[in-house]
Amino acid sequence: MKKIILLFALAGSIFACTKKEESTADSAKVPGQNGITIDSSANTDLYKKSIKAIESGDTVAYRSTYAPDVVFHDNIDSMTLDANMAMFKAFADRGIKVKIELGPVWESQYDKPNEKGITNYVSGYMTLILTRGDKTAKTFIHTVGAIKDGKLVEEWSLYDRAAMVEIMK
Numbered sequence: 001m002k003k004i005i006l007l008f009a010l011a012g013s014i015f016a017c018t019k020k021e022e023s024t025a026d027s028a029k030v031p032g033q034n035g036i037t038i039d040s041s042a043n044t045d046l047y048k049k050s051i052k053a054i055e056s057g058d059t060v061a062y063r064s065t066y067a068p069d070v071v072f073h074d075n076i077d078s079m080t081l082d083a084n085m086a087m088f089k090a091f092a093d094r095g096i097k098v099k100i101e102l103g104p105v106w107e108s109q110y111d112k113p114n115e116k117g118i119t120n121y122v123s124g125y126m127t128l129i130l131t132r133g134d135k136t137a138k139t140f141i142h143t144v145g146a147i148k149d150g151k152l153v154e155e156w157s158l159y160d161r162a163a164m165v166e167i168m169k
Contacts, residue, residue, distance in 0.1 A: 035110035035119075043107050043147045047122040050145075050152065054088060055100045062088075067151040074157050091130065096167055099129040118154075120147045128159070130167045137163035 038044075046065055053062035063081065072084045091098055103125035110119045123144045130137045139159050146154040 034112065035108055037106055037108050039104075039106050041107050042150070043120050043122050044105050046147065046150065046152065047105060047124060047145055048102065051100055051102060051124075051126065055098055057088070057092060057098075059085060059088075065152055067148070067153045070151075070153055070155065072155050072157070075159065075161070090168070094168060095132055097131045099131070101127040101129065103127070116146075116148075116153070118146045118148050121145065122147060128163075130164065132167050135167060137167040139163040 050062060050065040053059070053065065062085065066081050068081065070081050072079045072081070074084075088098070105122065105124035108121045108123065110121075113119045121144055123142070126141050126143070128139050128141055130139075139161075141157055141159040143155060143157045145152045145156075
């Protein structure tokens with residue numbers, strides 16, 4: 001009996017001395033906080049894969065990052081995946097080379113889903129560089145992509161179209 005009591009006392013001492021790891025769920029929330037932001041995840045990798053596919057012209061890889069019914073909101077225009085891809089095809093048809101300099105990319109993970117069940121959004125900044133012959137046009141783009149079940153399901157992009165219009169002439 002003494003050995004059992006001694007064993008429990010020893011086990012209790014060991015557990016009492018171990019450091020408890022704090023998880024995100026255990027940390028105290030700041031008033032108004034309803035999620036977290038991280039700089040690297042499977043979702044940020046998905047976003048980067050989509051960007052690299054635009055640059056390389058890999059339409060199969062590009063399509064694979066999006067849900068079939070994705071909606072793109074380019075400035076105030078909404079379009080389907082096919083319409084979005086047509087824009088990049090127009091560049092290729094005119095001999096315009098696309099290069100993208102990716103800036104900061106991060107993911108916001110919210111505690112509660114929105115009305116569409118989405119909790120994950122990847123945001124990023126980039127510079128789109130379009131080259132045709134000796135002409136170069138640049139535009140700065142801010143994009144936010146909603147991600148659900150490992151696919152981009154909605155995307156918002158803000159940019160000045162003037163550079164694109166100029167290079168297409």
